[in-house]
Amino acid sequence: MIVYFIGTGGSEGIPAHLCTCETCNEARKLGFARRKPSTLAIITKNSKAVLFDVGTDVRDHLHIPLEAIFLTHWHHDHIYGLYKLRWIAQRTKLYAPKGNADDLMVHDPKNIEVNFIEAGDRLKVDSLKITALKLNHQIETLGYLIEEDDKAVALLYDSKGLPEETFEFLKKKHLRLAIMDGTYAPNIDDPYHSNIDESAEIGIKFADRVVLSHISHKNLPFLQLAEYVRKNYNGKVLVAYDGMLFYV
Numbered sequence: 734m735i736v737y738f739i740g741t742g743g744s745e746g747i748p749a750h751l752c753t754c755e756t757c758n759e760a761r762k763l764g765f766a767r768r769k770p771s772t773l774a775i776i777t778k779n780s781k782a783v784l785f786d787v788g789t790d791v792r793d794h795l796h797i798p799l800e801a802i803f804l805t806h807w808h809h810d811h812i813y814g815l816y817k818l819r820w821i822a823q824r825t826k827l828y829a830p831k832g833n834a835d836d837l838m839v840h841d842p843k844n845i846e847v848n849f850i851e852a853g854d855r856l857k858v859d860s861l862k863i864t865a866l867k868l869n870h871q872i873e874t875l876g877y878l879i880e881e882d883d884k885a886v887a888l889l890y891d892s893k894g895l896p897e898e899t900f901e902f903l904k905k906k907h908l909r910l911a912i913m914d915g916t917y918a919p920n921i922d923d924p925y926h927s928n929i930d931e932s933a934e935i936g937i938k939f940a941d942r943v944v945l946s947h948i949s950h951k952n953l954p955f956l957q958l959a960e961y962v963r964k965n966y967n968g969k970v971l972v973a974y975d976g977m978l979f980y981v
């Protein structure tokens with residue numbers, strides 16, 4: 734499978750509009766430091782696409798049929814792009830937790846078929862086996878274990894750390910990649926999101942590589958952040974950027 738990071742930012746994206754912080758100013762100078770809100774695609778071995786969150790308009794990035802769309806949760810930074818995508822010309826299934834479901838998408842979803850799922854549910858989509866996992870966030874939020882043949886990756890944002898049951902479940906798997914909540918800089922303690930050290934320390938216990946995503950402008954500027962994880966985690970932890978690809 735190919736893991737395609739379309740959007741790797743938090744709610745505000747980077748640069749945040751009119752913000753003059755160091756992280757936003759850097760992103761105005763360096764194109765690779767700009768971030769759209771969370772949007773991830775998996776391209777299967779059969780060249781089919783499955784989307785995980787739609788934080789931005791995906792039509793310029795993925796103009797092919799979607800086997801399915803999964804939402805981690807209904808916070809707006811994970812669904813902004815759905816309002817446009819619902820006019821898609823082919824009927825498309827969407828799977829999401831029930832908590833805080835968006836009124837417009839529930840009552841007027843156009844060509845999107847909304848299905849509610851919960852932690853523990855397993856679905857087969859093309860060559861992928863997808864398991865919904867419980868996360869620790871402000872509203873009901875699902876992570877996903879995504880398996881194809883003997884390869885596995887996990888998508889684990891938005892979350893403050895991980896619930897014990899999710900951690901124990903993932904420890905039994907051999908993950909190539911854990912895509913984790915990198916909202917905040919080291920030492921920032923937030924009840925609903927992780928800082929990069931919290932996520933890195935958990936993720937390296939069950940994955941070959943940790944990729945930090947969902948990165949806010951309150952985090953370090955890109956170059957400092959990349960240097961920080963390189964020094965502290967020996968290449969096992971990487972900072973995602975919009976357009977990043979992994980062949981798993």
Ligand SMILES: [Zn+2]
Pocket residue numbers: 743744771808810811891947
């Ligand atoms: Zn978010």
Ligand SMILES: [Zn+2]
Pocket residue numbers: 748749752753754755756757758950951
């Ligand atoms: Zn800023």
Ligand SMILES: [Zn+2]
Pocket residue numbers: 806808870891
């Ligand atoms: Zn959220």
